[in-house]
Amino acid sequence: MALEHPIIPFFTWLPFALLLFVVLVTGIGAVVVLGIYLIAAVRNGPGQAVQFTRYVIGSAIYDILQLSPRRTIAMAGLAFKESIRRYVFMVFLVFVIVLFFATLFLEGSTAKHYIGFVLLLSKWLVLLVVLILSCFSLPADIKSRTIYTIVTKPVRSWEIVLGRIVGFSAIGTLMLAMMCVVSYVFVRRGLDHQHVLEPEDVSLIAADDSDGLVLRTDVQKGHRHRFSLTNENERAADGDDVERPGAASTGVNWTEQVAGHQHQILLADDGTPTFGPPIGDTLARRPVYGKLSFLDRNGDPAEKGISVGKEWTYRGYIEGNSLATAIWKFDGVSPNSFPEGLPLEMTIRVFRTHKGEIEQGILGTIVVRHPYPERLRPGDVVESAPISFRADEFVGQWLPIPRRLKALAPDGTTKDIDLFNDLVYDGEVELRVRCVESGQYFGMAQADMYMRRNDGSFFGNFCKAFFGIWLKMVLVVTFSVIISTLLNAPVAMLATSVSVVIGFFAQDIQNILTGKTEGGGPLESTFRLFEQQNQIVPLGESVQVNVAKGIDWVVMVLMTGVSYVMPNFRGYADYGGLDTGDFLINGFDIPMTLLTQHFLITFGYVVVVSTFGYLFLKTREIAA
Amino acid sequence: MVTNSGSTTSGASTGEVVIETRNLSKIYRDFWGRQKVRALKSLDMEVRRGEIFGLLGPNGSGKSTTIKLILGLLFPTSGEALVFGYDSTNVVKNERIGFLPEESYLYKFLNAEETLDFYGRLFDMSPEKRRQRTQELIEMVGLGWAKRRQLKEYSKGMTRRIGLAQALINDPELIILDEPTTGLDPIGTREMKDLILKLRDEGKTVLMCSHLLADVQDVCDRIAILHQGELKEMGRVDSLLQVTDVTQIRTQGLSEEAQREIREIINKHGGNLLAVDNPTTTLEDLFLSIVKDSEARPGRRAR
Numbered sequence: 063m064a065l066e067h068p069i070i071p072f073f074t075w076l077p078f079a080l081l082l083f084v085v086l087v088t089g090i091g092a093v094v095v096l097g098i099y100l101i102a103a104v105r106n107g108p109g110q111a112v113q114f115t116r117y118v119i120g121s122a123i124y125d126i127l128q129l130s131p132r133r134t135i136a137m138a139g140l141a142f143k144e145s146i147r148r149y150v151f152m153v154f155l156v157f158v159i160v161l162f163f164a165t166l167f168l169e170g171s172t173a174k175h176y177i178g179f180v181l182l183l184s185k186w187l188v189l190l191v192v193l194i195l196s197c198f199s200l201p202a203d204i205k206s207r208t209i210y211t212i213v214t215k216p217v218r219s220w221e222i223v224l225g226r227i228v229g230f231s232a233i234g235t236l237m238l239a240m241m242c243v244v245s246y247v248f249v250r251r252g253l254d255h256q257h258v259l260e261p262e263d264v265s266l267i268a269a270d271d272s273d274g275l276v277l278r279t280d281v282q283k284g285h286r287h288r289f290s291l292t293n294e295n296e297r298a299a300d301g302d303d304v305e306r307p308g309a310a311s312t313g314v315n316w317t318e319q320v321a322g323h324q325h326q327i328l329l330a331d332d333g334t335p336t337f338g339p340p341i342g343d344t345l346a347r348r349p350v351y352g353k354l355s356f357l358d359r360n361g362d363p364a365e366k367g368i369s370v371g372k373e374w375t376y377r378g379y380i381e382g383n384s385l386a387t388a389i390w391k392f393d394g395v396s397p398n399s400f401p402e403g404l405p406l407e408m409t410i411r412v413f414r415t416h417k418g419e420i421e422q423g424i425l426g427t428i429v430v431r432h433p434y435p436e437r438l439r440p441g442d443v444v445e446s447a448p449i450s451f452r453a454d455e456f457v458g459q460w461l462p463i464p465r466r467l468k469a470l471a472p473d474g475t476t477k478d479i480d481l482f483n484d485l486v487y488d489g490e491v492e493l494r495v496r497c498v499e500s501g502q503y504f505g506m507a508q509a510d511m512y513m514r515r516n517d518g519s520f521f522g523n524f525c526k527a528f529f530g531i532w533l534k535m536v537l538v539v540t541f542s543v544i545i546s547t548l549l550n551a552p553v554a555m556l557a558t559s560v561s562v563v564i565g566f567f568a569q570d571i572q573n574i575l576t577g578k579t580e581g582g583g584p585l586e587s588t589f590r591l592f593e594q595q596n597q598i599v600p601l602g603e604s605v606q607v608n609v610a611k612g613i614d615w616v617v618m619v620l621m622t623g624v625s626y627v628m629p630n631f632r633g634y635a636d637y638g639g640l641d642t643g644d645f646l647i648n649g650f651d652i653p654m655t656l657l658t659q660h661f662l663i664t665f666g667y668v669v670v671v672s673t674f675g676y677l678f679l680k681t682r683e684i685a686a
Numbered sequence: 687m688v689t690n691s692g693s694t695t696s697g698a699s700t701g702e703v704v705i706e707t708r709n710l711s712k713i714y715r716d717f718w719g720r721q722k723v724r725a726l727k728s729l730d731m732e733v734r735r736g737e738i739f740g741l742l743g744p745n746g747s748g749k750s751t752t753i754k755l756i757l758g759l760l761f762p763t764s765g766e767a768l769v770f771g772y773d774s775t776n777v778v779k780n781e782r783i784g785f786l787p788e789e790s791y792l793y794k795f796l797n798a799e800e801t802l803d804f805y806g807r808l809f810d811m812s813p814e815k816r817r818q819r820t821q822e823l824i825e826m827v828g829l830g831w832a833k834r835r836q837l838k839e840y841s842k843g844m845t846r847r848i849g850l851a852q853a854l855i856n857d858p859e860l861i862i863l864d865e866p867t868t869g870l871d872p873i874g875t876r877e878m879k880d881l882i883l884k885l886r887d888e889g890k891t892v893l894m895c896s897h898l899l900a901d902v903q904d905v906c907d908r909i910a911i912l913h914q915g916e917l918k919e920m921g922r923v924d925s926l927l928q929v930t931d932v933t934q935i936r937t938q939g940l941s942e943e944a945q946r947e948i949r950e951i952i953n954k955h956g957g958n959l960l961a962v963d964n965p966t967t968t969l970e971d972l973f974l975s976i977v978k979d980s981e982a983r984p985g986r987r988a989r
């Protein structure tokens with residue numbers, strides 16, 4: 063999981079977001095007023111246009127003051143009833159049936175696949191349903207003229223628009239709530255399994271010296287785990303620690319991690335190992351991130367680690383057996399927050415220039431270091447003795463730093479030190495990682511090492527991910543309802559889906575127009591697709607090519623324009639992206655601050671977009 | 687030919703003005719703003735409190751257009767329409783208006799009770815009041831037996847009735863009815879007409895449009911006749927229909943002898959005996975003659 067930047071704290075984000083909102087609303091407002099004026103001027107001449115513009119803005123403000131919750135709820139209730147009477151909950155049945163069949167091909171998959179699948183299915187089903195519902199509702203009313211009986215009642219255009227948004231969102235909410243619970247049960251049941259000792263290995267246990275033997279569990283859900291019955295504490299002493307999923311679980315034996323989870327090993331009275339439930343793939347980790355910087359191979363501060371070319375620039379690499387170091391600085395560290403020591407977890411990428419010992423992870427060390435050695439008195443301890451570890455690739459690796467550490471004295475002897483007393487200064491501490499094996503590289507990004515506070519609840523996290531879908535559902539409803547005040551149902555549906563898709567690929571579209579990404583507009587791309595050309599082959603010069611390029615350019619400019627105003631339906635994009643599913647899939651708790659930010663972004667969209675809906679409806683001749 | 691009798695049955699013509707249109711015109715345009723139809727041309731009219739005002743005219747003459755302009759469903763091309771002194775686009779006026787559209791366009795997925803309950807919620811009334819009014823109106827339009835059935839199962843006349851109930855949910859002061867009797871059976875038509883008269887007697891104002899002359903003649907106090915978007919005639923029904931140079935004699939139980947004598951007397955005075963007509967045909971005559979006249983000399987107010 064790639065978290066390029068730390069998540070901006072809510073109260074740092076809020077002023078910027080508000081400022082942006084105000085600027086945008088002012089800008090959009092000015093454009094809208096100008097637009098109303100121009101349209102009125104074309105229709106009725108400039109003299110009347112001023113009056114008309116004033117009238118529209120005046121009534122917008124007046125009508126919003128007159129907005130009645132009672133009428134809005136009545137309209138919402140109508141939309142709700144309409145959906146129910148149209149058997150919309152049949153879709154839920156479809157959902158359950160798809161899940162039923164999905165068990166066939168998901169059998170034996172990892173948690174990532176299970177969770178990813180239910181998120182995807184819920185998301186697209188709900189979005190499709192609310193898209194259809196809310197695109198067809200208002201145009202149907204206008205076409206059948208039922209709307210006449212509404213607008214001749216004291217109903218404000220706001221209430222017609224908002225009522226539908228609320229009503230269809232309520233349908234979506236109900237559906238998502240049901241899908242969330244069913245999905246959760248589905249994932250839990252799909253992942254749950256119980257191993258026993260592999261029958262072939264039973265004889266090995268019988269032999270007296272089972273210590274140090276590598277044993278296997280039986281195959282369940284398409285996988286098995288290897289494990290050994292080595293004494294945990296002995297192994298911890300030589301630094302080659304086994305990863306453990308929980309801070310409080312020291313002194314417990316675990317199986318090897320396979321398919322994202324492991325099992326606790328329990329010994330029965332007769333000495334046969336039995337296994338606990340799968341642990342580690344349905345987590346809601348709450349990481350505390352530090353700040354990452356690098357030293358280059360000569361030990362000088364470097365902007366970034368070196369690039370090994372295969373990854374995007376996000377991750378920096380340090381060379382093995384050199385002075386190259388990755389330095390994480392954490393703050394807010396105190397015995398209160400971490401009484402047991404630092405609950406460190408990391409995911410390190412490895413880039414091998416030679417095979418080395420392929421079965422084993424690459425060796426590295428961590429040093430805990432005082433953040434400001436210059437403020438120490440001579441003779442004070444600057445850093446701990448290196449703690450060595452083997453980098454497991456692609457897997458969250460559990461490397462807790464105990465409170466009691468060893469330090470190397472200049473004379474070569476070791477002495478005991480205390481993490482908080484000796485190395486933490488004003489809540490700050492540094493952790494320095496090096497790669498030990500020459501010719502090998504460690505790749506690291508800021509989010510790759512973190513301290514793992516108490517985990518959140520997985521079900522809670524599941525609900526949070528569904529809340530992310532909920533936000534998108536509300537946005538689709540809002541956009542659909544508003545676009546359908548203007549266009550007829552099929553066109554509104556098309557327009558909404560195109561806008562959503564553009565919102566989805568916003569970044570890519572912008573990159574193509576600005577030339578960051580190689581590529582052309584729709585015509586050029588279609589041509590290349592059929593000609594099986596790649597993007598680099600020149601198209602040649604002809605009138606047709608130039609015309610096509612011209613059309614492409616116009617389309618791309620339009621799409622880029624739309625891409626800037628549409629909400630980002632994908633994840634990340636510096637966390638304004640509304641999709642938080644990846645957090646859940648990767649076992650990270652979705653930060654509340656992110657959800658709050660997303661909620662406010664969504665709310666901002668709803669406010670602005672429904673204002674457009676009001677204006678469209680207010681200035682539309684219902685009976686024309 | 688037209689005289690103002692001045693005698694009124696309801697005293698309505700002196701009441702406060704409820705609807706007023708000034709120079710009201712409507713041109714329908716297409717998407718590109720090109721002129722399609724001039725549906726209404728400079729209409730000036732007033733509807734006063736407590737009267738039943740009928741808009742009369744052949745198909746496509748602009749009756750529905752006028753009503754839609756008054757309700758704010760359409761925006762006037764020029765001129766203005768005021769209802770209770772408010773501009774027609776002002777939503778506030780709707781608190782006191784009930785509207786029955788040309789056809790009853792209601793939500794087919796609701797039943798009668800839900801329909802009235804829903805429309806009731808759009809007005810400021812207490813839940814008890816709303817429930818009470820719902821039941822009253824369902825009884826009044828005679829749908830008590832079908833109140834739990836979804837409207838998609840309703841016949842045309844039943845839909846019309848629930849449409850009327852919907853228009854009256856807020857106990858409106860002004861009721862606007864677009865062709866109120868279409869789709870109703872003779873008994874239903876009679877009931878509708880009685881109801882309109884009853885509403886008038888309760889002090890409400892009714893604006894209705896129709897091309898069913900019998901309906902208009904039976905219930906309307908005043909009428910306006912439109913043709914091709916132009917106002918051709920406006921006045922009290924009784925005075926419009928009073929034809930001063932025609933004497934209508936209707937008798938019963940007269941002997942052959944007596945009839946011959948009367949005929950002779952009429953002949954003696956140079957008169958000409960006309961057939962004994964049903965009074966409605968008189969409005970029909972008026973209507974047809976106005977239409978014929980207007981077609982012969984377009985653009986002029988008839989007579």
Ligand SMILES: Nc1ncnc2c1ncn2[C@@H]1O[C@H](COP(=O)(O)OP(=O)(O)OP(=O)(O)O)[C@@H](O)[C@H]1O
Nearest residue numbers: 685686714723725744745746747748749750751752
């Ligand atoms: N939405 C519209 N767009 C274009 N023209 C319209 C529209 N509605 C009505 N018209 C035209 O305006 C004129 C008046 O129509 P209107 O519906 O007011 O007639 P009407 O008197 O109600 O007729 P009817 O007795 O058939 O209901 C007609 O020529 C009609 O074709």
Ligand SMILES: [Mg+2]
Nearest residue numbers: 749750751788
């Ligand atoms: Mg009509």
